[in-house]
Amino acid sequence: MKNLLKYIILSVLICGNVSTVMAQYGKQKKADALYNSFSFVKAIETYKEMLANNYNSNYAKRRLGDSYMMLRDPENASLYYKDVVTQPNIDPEYYLNYALSLRALKKYDESAIWLNKYKETGVVDSRIQKIMEDENFISNIYQVKQQYFSKPVPFNSELSDFGAYEKNGVVTFASSRDKGVGIKRTYTWNQQPFLDLFQVKHDGDNYTEANKIEGDVNTKFHEGQVTVSKDGKTMFFTRNNYLGSKKGKDANGTNNLKIYRATLDKDNKWTDIKELPFNNNNYSVGHPSLSADGKTLYFASDMPGGKGKSDIYKVSVNGDSYGKPENLGDKINTEGNELFPFVHNDGNLFFSSDGLQGLGQLDIFTTVLDDNGNIQEIINLGMPVNSPMDDFSFFLNDAGDTGYISSNREGGMGDDDIYGFDRIPLFSVRGTVTDAINHQPIKDAKIVIKDKDGIQIADLVTDEKGKYKMNIDRETTYTIEASHMKYQPEPSKIADSRNSKGKNEIVVDFELDPVQDVDILADVNIDNIYFDFDKQNIRNDAAVELDKIAEMMLVTYPSMEIEIGSHTDSRGSFKYNEALGIRRANSTYEYLVSRGINPNRIKKHEGFGEYNLVNDCKDGVDCSETAHQLNRRSVFKVLSMQRMAEK
The missing domain is CATH 3.30.1330.60 (OmpA-like domain)
Incomplete structure (x- = not known):
């Protein structure tokens, strides 16, 4: 996400005229001005000139490493950080930065050395503790049974594309492609055009050509991440602080992100753009995700009082009225970046983080909820959803079997790319237990399921119709037993989920004979x-x-x-x-x-x-x-x- 992370984490500064700065100051001042205005591509060129002239080389190397990390290029960042960490009296944060860049390159043993070095400085940072608590995390996550299979989508460009969200067969996403732009305006961060929202129609494996979303949403600045109400008539989206041809800035001249709402009119155009009341000129608010009932909006922000660089929040929604934003707490938020929340219709929250244990930079995680909706556990989705690079903008359809992610991983078409995925459908065993004499269903028959080693993994009882159902693993054999106090137990049966390609379930029925010691x-x-x-x-x-x-x-x-x-x-x-x-x-x-x-x-x-x-x-x-x-x-x-x- 080379043009994205700062855009989504902190703020977007619309670069002014730096020619005066370049003339007034020397190369270091010029490079710093470019760096501070997030023009990292140009900043790198100038810092390299400093190195070539052997001018303040240690400083230039630090800035080069930082610039490449901001551009999400860990390979180049690690080259400079390797020298930086040997500099005298270096800020311990560079031990962490070097470790994270190595981690993104799958150099986990080397990364661990510098994580320990960082920890030995006495710094208190829960991110490091979480990474170091489980020494087998990396090997374990690579061994997690694969539940997702990625697939290409035909609407990526050679520039940045991310944030795919599908509703009623229409996929909306953000892109830096400059199609339809009379005057090509570039974003100083990475010299790409500003992001606009595009749409494609989706039917099966077919997608139409991408076109800009119709209406008043797109402007001359960035638009990104969307969420749409259940009825498809209200859309929340991220945009630079810009409304009614007026650009807002904070005291430092930074043009932050805000969430806006649009309404679908009778001509299927998004109009009536309104700013949400909890936005603020002094910090960024973005990445909206609306709950299925439309009563809660999740978002990411670097507002004061958070746990780290960017946290995930939620706010109640009641028509045009909004509650007070609530931080989701330290089960989710860390000292790092938590971004791109997505709440599924079943209530599970998905989000990206570089502060939780992952494969590299941003990884996608999901929550495990108890019966009361409380978060019990955070799970890394593993490969291929996650990679050593940035993985974000998770979307899963209502049925839970297909969706999209965004990533700047190797092998993509451009910068950030959108990847589709199919989720392996849950596999289940089901059946009916009936009376062998009258063929009526038997309620409360006990079903015991054992694995191939004879170890009981579950037991359940049949419902009013004598039916049972349980999710099991694919490519495995199980033994199933059925019993009831009023019936003779039938010999156990084998449930074989091997060679089940194209199937999502197997059926194992039982008929039980009545016994004479019946109650x-x-x-x-x-x-x-x-x-x-x-x-x-x-x-x-x-x-x-x-x-x-x-x-x-x-x-x-x-x-x-x-x-x-x-x-x-x-x-x-x-x-x-x-x-x-x-x-x-x-x-x-x-x-x-x-x-x-x-x-x-x-x-x-x-x-x-x-x-x-x-x-x-x-x-x-x-x-x-x-x-x-x-x-x-x-x-x-x-x-x-x-x-x-x-x-």
């Missing part, structure tokens, strides 16, 4: 019976349930055999509660026998006291009477049964 009581909606505190007598509500059981055993299932287990709450001693549980089991048994049930069909009636509590109402825990009541119960288990034959 029939649940089928006829018979509940456990309950007892009063410190009592074993059968209450009226319990008698109703026991009468149902007796009728079922006498009429519907004349050969059914059961067991009875009775329990208490935790109040009282263990010994006392064991005896009370036995008395409750006896009461339950005697009631059923009194209703005509053959005692031989009640194979066991046991009291367990307080050993099998159904909740956390243990000794010393303050529980309500309702909670204690759940533990004072008799439960039933069917051992065998056979329905009365129909006549």
Whole structure:
């Protein structure tokens, strides 16, 4: 992003007439003036002249290294930094700069030497700590299973192109191409034309020719990064501080970035340009990304009070009203640059950073959220999304299967280039568990999934329709088991995701045979019976349930055999509660026998006291009477049964 980083991080200075400066001062003053006005290409030429004349060479080398780093050219930067770090009394920041330039060139061992050198100076910098905390970071990230596959797009130019954003089959992006410009105006940073917004129509693998966006968005200065509302009628975009033919500057004459809003009119032109109220002449605000519900706008800024050089913020949006910008905090923001936020419709935030562990310069990261939307982890997207160079402007479509990034990596067509990517679709195993007799779905059947080594990796239960589904890895084999307390377990089955090219799922169904030790009581909606505190007598509500059981055993299932287990709450001693549980089991048994049930069909009636509590109402825990009541119960288990034959 040779023409971009300073543009997006801090500010853009529209260079004035430097001829007076060149005449008044010597080469160093000339070079410094060019450097300070971000005219790095011309500054490099002048600093090299200083070196050729052996004038203030150490200073010239420092500035040359810095200039090349600002142009995102680590190869040339490292050549000069190599000498700079040997200079006496050098600012420790140059140890870091040299380390980062080496890192961008994949010279990780050398980079580590200078990172340690930087750390040994006593500087406190969380970026270094994060890089050094995981010695295997680089090797690990290269081994991450690839989820994205990059592909070329046909609308790049030989100049800078970045920030692709797609909505309703139209891709909007920023470009330095000078198509349609009568007078070619160049940006002093890198001698390229100023950025404008362009659009192409996209259908499958086909793209139309790129044309400038219609309406009032483009001006004679920079326009960049856009985001569009869900209904496609409102666009937020980045532009230099310029509105109504008036250019704004800070006290130093710097023309910073601001976010503007445009509205799509009936002729499909973007008009009615308005500046957002939290912009400021004294710092930059840019890279807008609107949440799916349109209520939150994310952006990057170097406003005072941030964590580092550029931080990511969010602000609430309510029509034409905006809240107070909120810094996203140090889980995301570092002492470095955090830029180009993109919030997906599922709520995940993607952004670029050179302060988090990466492969080189700017890398793209994503957040991992918990059920409440809180950030739990930051993940580097790995290759090929990231490279040793700058990677930024991530966009992912609503379906999550295709998108765009921007990068100045090797092999591109121009300066910054846009790359499309396809994300490997999630692969899943799904199926249905049914009753082998009546073919009805079985709810709450337990599904256990094991890897090829027999280690359980997940378990889940079927839904109301007997269905289950889980994401698994491709090119792997799994063992799947299905079971239910009322059914005989079916032999395990193999789920093989190998050779699944063109498929996103495999289906593994189960049919389970009913067994005779079924809990029939649940089928006829018979509940456990309950007892009063410190009592074993059968209450009226319990008698109703026991009468149902007796009728079922006498009429519907004349050969059914059961067991009875009775329990208490935790109040009282263990010994006392064991005896009370036995008395409750006896009461339950005697009631059923009194209703005509053959005692031989009640194979066991046991009291367990307080050993099998159904909740956390243990000794010393303050529980309500309702909670204690759940533990004072008799439960039933069917051992065998056979329905009365129909006549």
